[in-house]
Amino acid sequence: MAITGWEMADLVREVCLDAGAGPLMLGGALPGYRGFAAAISVGATFPYVIQGVVDPGQWEAGRGTINPGGRLVRVPHASSAGGEAVDFVAGEKHVGLALHADWVARVEGHGHGIEAIEGLAAAIAAGPAGGALTKVDDANVRLTLGGEAATALLTPASISVSWSGQLAVARGGTGAASLTGYVKGNGAAAMSASATIPASDISGLGSMAAQNASAVAIGGGTAVLSAFSLTPASGPAHAAVSAVNGQSAALSLGTGGVEMSRVERMASANSGGNAGSDFALRRMDDGGAALGTAIAISRASGAISCSASSAPVLSAARTGSNFNCCFAAQTSAGTLYFGNADGTRFAIGPNSNLAVSPYLTASATSFAIGASVETSFASGGRPLTDNGLAWGTAAYRWSTIYAASGTINTSDARAKCDVGAADAALIEAWGAVEWQRYRFVEAVAEKGEDARWHMGLVAQQVRDAIDQQLGTGAALRWGLVCHDSWEAVPAQDGVPARAAGDRWGLRYDECFALEAVWQRRAIARLEARLALLEGESGHAGG
Structure with missing residues (x-):
């Protein structure tokens, strides 16, 4: 027989433009x-x-379901791929709801109408045995069961049932005249107020607020709540998330079903001495993947640590014109460390701690202050150790030092040895040194012709004058000539690269001293010649 219009009305067909061998979007x-x-x-x-x-040429038939995302999840029975899931190309394809083959066979083999079923008309006319339906009004009917006194009034509008007499329940009964306070039974035992409600019966239970909290237990699965509140009438409120030893217990905070943050009791097992079960506050990216642990707290020691691929920022500030927040390390071994990706580091703590700190080394320790920040001191400053640190380096120099008076250099006799007169050869070599005017290359590059002129010496000329008189390399044996060099530093972790280089310099105070010695010698020679000339003339002048 042909498929009628009634069957056609129930057929389903959708277009699909998706591709692949997995679930397809309709x-x-x-x-x-x-x-x-x-x-x-x-x-x-x-x-x-x-x-x-x-x-x-691509086709597939099978059984499937529609997932919550609206995709057809496929289990192929036959296909153009030899029965396997077809890897459909992108573009139009039609997806239809197929008829069961056995249903078609039964329809095609059916040879008579419903009126031909033997005894059907008589059964309908006789009605249900031992019972009768009596119309009460347009909204209600009365059912009389087995001719006994028990009757039921069915009210579809309010879905209410009332009866007279005692109600017996098959496969277990309450023996009660009322079901007030009873919920659904499990079908195998008498119903009771404490009966467990199977998952299939949960729908329509109503608001959790309307239930007895002590009788509600969720034993598996996921509870989805639009809101959760603990508000006791009196006394403290307590919410607990517990897991077995060695497994984490966490409270997940998310957006749109995607986890954004997690408060967690970590999975480290308790091992005695208050060790294990540490606390962690974790953060996730927009897709819910872990970015790192923002804060971890040791249960045993209370130590707090922050770690991530990008450095965390800890700030404490009070709004207003002043800041009065405090971080305190109140132990003899307490130290505060600060560091940046460009390699700058800063620490505050006992000197004994800084000397052995794994974070601070003589080759990598620095304290950087931003270009727009001015540093002020209300008292004097000093190095941690005497006569062991330089102010600046050959590669990183101060441009200018402003001071109300000159520097005081140590000249204590107790700090010197091998004290003696200046070498005559060195004094002689100094006579070849020329005082010159010059301008700095960087100043000319920045200011052009506005760059100012300066007077002084050129280190390489001083070096060459001394080496010519005393031999190659002799100038560097004297502290007045300085040569510093540095190795190349590759760029890493935000630290810019620095090319290798070197620089010549002079200690001008020693240059002035040698200049004074040379001038003293020159003056002494002039005075001696003058005395000689005056003696030859027979008078002392006048």
Whole structure:
């Protein structure tokens, strides 16, 4: 027999433009057909047929379901891929709800109408045995069961049932005249107020607030709540998340079903001495993947640590014109460390701690202050150790030092040895040194012709004058000539690269001293010649 219009009305067909061998996204009903959502209940399994339009050679038939995302999850029974899931190309294809083959066979083999079923008409006319339905009004009917006194009044509008006499329940009964306070039974035992409600019966239970909290237990699965509140009438409120030893217990905080943050009792097992079960506050990216542990607290020691691929920032500030927040390390071994990706580091703590700190080394320790920040001191400053640190380096120099008076250099006799007169050869070499005017290359590059002129010496000329008189390399044996060099530093962790280089310099105070010695010698020679000339003339002048 042909398929009637009644069967055609229930057929379903949707277009699909998705691709691949996995679940396919459906794109809506074709003209004249219904969509799957209108014909198939949630979670139902149904037969389907997929026919390619862009590629007619691709087809697949099987059983499937529609997942919460609206995709067809496929289990193929036959296909153009030899029974396997077809890797459909992108483009139009039609997905239809197929008829069961056994249903078609039964319909085709049915040879008579419903009126031909033997005895059907008589059974309908006789009605149900031992009972009778009596119309009370347009909204209610009365059912008399077995001719006994027990009757039930059915009220569809309010879904209420009332009866007279005692109600017996098959497979267990309450023996009660009323079901007040009773919920659904499990069908195998008498109903009771403490009966467990199976998951299949949860729908329609109502607001959790209307239930007895001590009788509610969720034993598995996921409870989805729009809000959760603990508000006791009196006394403290307590919420607990507990897990077995060695497993984490966590409270997840998310957005739109995606985890953003997590408060966690870590999975480290308790091992005695208050060790294990440490606390962690973790953070996730927009997709819910872990970014790192923002804060971890040791249960045993209370030590707090922050670690991540990008350095965390800890700030404490009071709004207003002043800051009065405090971080205190109140132990003899307490030290505060600060560090940046450019390699700068700063620490405050006992000198004994700084000397052995794994974070601070003589080759990598620095304290950087931003260009827009001015540092002020209300008292004097000093190095941690005497005569062991330089102010600046050959590669990183101060441009200018402003002072109310000159520097005081140590000249204590107790700090010197091998004291003696200046070498005559060195004094002689100094006579070849020329005082010159010059301008700095960097100043000319920055200011052009506005760059100012300076007077002084050129280190390489001083070096060459001394080496020519005393031999190559002799100048560097004297502290007045300085040569410093540095190795190349590659860029890493935000620290800019620095090329290798060197620089010549002079200690001008020693240059002035040698200049004074040379001038004293020159003056002494002039005075001696003058005395000689005056003696030859026979008078002392005048």
